[in-house]
Amino acid sequence: EAGVAQSPRYKIIEKRQSVAFWCNPISGHATLYWYQQILGQGPKLLIQFQNNGVVDDSQLPKDRFSAERLKGVDSTLKIQPAKLEDSAVYLCASSPPREWTVAKNIQYFGAGTRLSVL
Amino acid sequence: LAKTTQPISMDSYEGQEVNITCSHNNIATNDYITWYQQFPSQGPRFIIQGYKTKVTNEVASLFIPADRKSSTLSLPRVSLSDTAVYYCLVGDPFSGTYKYIFGTGTRLKVLA
Numbered sequence: 584e585a586g587v588a589q590s591p592r593y594k595i596i597e598k599r600q601s602v603a604f605w606c607n608p609i610s611g612h613a614t615l616y617w618y619q620q621i622l623g624q625g626p627k628l629l630i631q632f633q634n635n636g637v638v639d640d641s642q643l644p645k646d647r648f649s650a651e652r653l654k655g656v657d658s659t660l661k662i663q664p665a666k667l668e669d670s671a672v673y674l675c676a677s678s679p680p681r682e683w684t685v686a687k688n689i690q691y692f693g694a695g696t697r698l699s700v701l
Numbered sequence: 702l703a704k705t706t707q708p709i710s711m712d713s714y715e716g717q718e719v720n721i722t723c724s725h726n727n728i729a730t731n732d733y734i735t736w737y738q739q740f741p742s743q744g745p746r747f748i749i750q751g752y753k754t755k756v757t758n759e760v761a762s763l764f765i766p767a768d769r770k771s772s773t774l775s776l777p778r779v780s781l782s783d784t785a786v787y788y789c790l791v792g793d794p795f796s797g798t799y800k801y802i803f804g805t806g807t808r809l810k811v812l813a
Contacts, residue, residue, distance in 0.1 A: 587744070623805070624803075624805060625788055625803025625804050625805055625806055626744075626745065626801075626803045627803070628800050628801060628802075631800065639800060674744045674745075676744065681794075681795070686735070686747070686749075686750040686794075687733065687750070687794035687795060688735075688792075688794030688795075688799060689735075689747045689750070690745075690747070690801065691747070692743075692744025692745050692746065693744050694742065694743055694744055695742075695743075695744055
């Protein structure tokens with residue numbers, strides 16, 4: 584089974600530039616998440632989608648971050664303009680329908696995109 | 702949401718059993734305990750989930766006492782490849798508003 588795909592793996596930009604990250608979840612997973620993980624910390628949820636609708640974006644800095652999930656499959660996360668403190672790994676995760684697994688609300692994570700803002 | 706407390710780091714030697722304890726004093730009735738493992742340069746990976754008593758799979762065991770205010774992840778006979786950060790998460794996975802809140806986790810280092 585293919586995992587969660589993310590690209591690019593690495594990105595280096597200068598502050599005030601824009602950047603976009605792409606995520607392709609596991610086939611059939613309706614729920615998709617974007618997390619930000621700063622070095623030495625655990626991942627922090629930025630936004631959660633159920634199909635192509637937003638379930639939770641309470642921790643998304645909406646003045647500079649945006650995300651979309653067109654057609655309920657792939658998703659993109661954009662930062663515009665980037666700040667130095669946005670340097671982090673951006674992780675995408677997806678969850679299967681509850682009836683697929685014994686354990687509940689399991690999230691499958693991609694390898695992430697490491698962003699460095701200079 | 703239940704707050705969790707884990708040791709920041711642990712060291713162990715290859716072949717030993719490792720037990721990582723997580724405290725969650727204000728766990729709610731419907732909450733489950735879920736553990737994830739994260740290797741460097743990878744996203745977290747689900748290890749095990751439980752509600753009470755003991756759960757075992759091919760990777761680990763999870764022990765949950767009757768009061769459920771703590772839980773212990775047990776890794777049998779660790780190897781160097783078990784060096785990773787381990788996260789304990791508590792919440793109601795059936796809730797539509799459930800979201801993972803990762804702490805800083807426990808950094809396990811396995812020594813040769």
